[in-house]
Amino acid sequence: MKNVAVTEVRSWCHVGREDDIHALLECSFAREVWEAVGLQQWxxxxxxxxxLKVLKRVFNAGTGDQGLMVGLLCWSIWCRRNKWVWDKVSMSVFSVRAMAMNLLADDWNRAREDDCKYKNPQPGGTxxxxxxxxxxVKVNVDATCKP
Known part of the structure; x- marks a missing residue:
């Protein structure tokens, strides 16, 4: 188990207090990602x-494809942030976009095509x-807080 010292400084951009809205939407890197894919207005x-309010706005007013890309890019931006925090590995805007596209091509489309049921994986299976x-609704969480 990893213990993380929570600080008020962003680990990857060194500007102010880290929170979800900054990391996913307002950080200069995140803004570059959104501009590169043409979704900055959303x-x-x-x-x-x-x-949550921003995502609801996208899901209610945007197309299904726009909502899907926003979700995949949020996840990819968060993964990029974690790679930097945990491993000091940086990723480019292109790499983050490619990660989102790979998620779309692989897991997302396969899940939509398959009639995937919740099963116990076979030994050695993925x-x-x-x-x-x-x-x-399925919600994945990769963080915890301890008072």
């Missing part, structure tokens, strides 16, 4: 916005993301 942050049953 993820523009307004007063008192949270990441697990893949499975689309949840109709009416369910």
């Amino acid at each position: 993820v523009a942050v307004r007063n008192n916005d949270t990441v 697990m893949h993301w499975c689309k949840p049953p109709l009416g369910w």
Whole structure:
């Protein structure tokens, strides 16, 4: 288990306090990603916005493809942030975009094509993301907080 000293400084851009809205949407690197894929207008942050409010706006007003790309890019930006924090490995805007596209081509499309059921993996088998049953929402979390 890793213990992380939580500080008020962003590990990858050294500007102010780290929070989700900055890391995913407002950081200079994140803005470069959004501009490179032409989605900057969809993820523009307004007063008192949270990441959830921005995502809801995209999912309600944008196309399904735009919502999908925003979700995949948020995940890829977060993975880039973690690679820097944990391994001091930097990724380019191109690499983050490629990661999102690979996620789309591999896991997402395979999950949509397959009638994936929740099964116990076979010994030595690999697990893949499975689309949840109709009416369910799957939320993946990779962080915890301890007071």
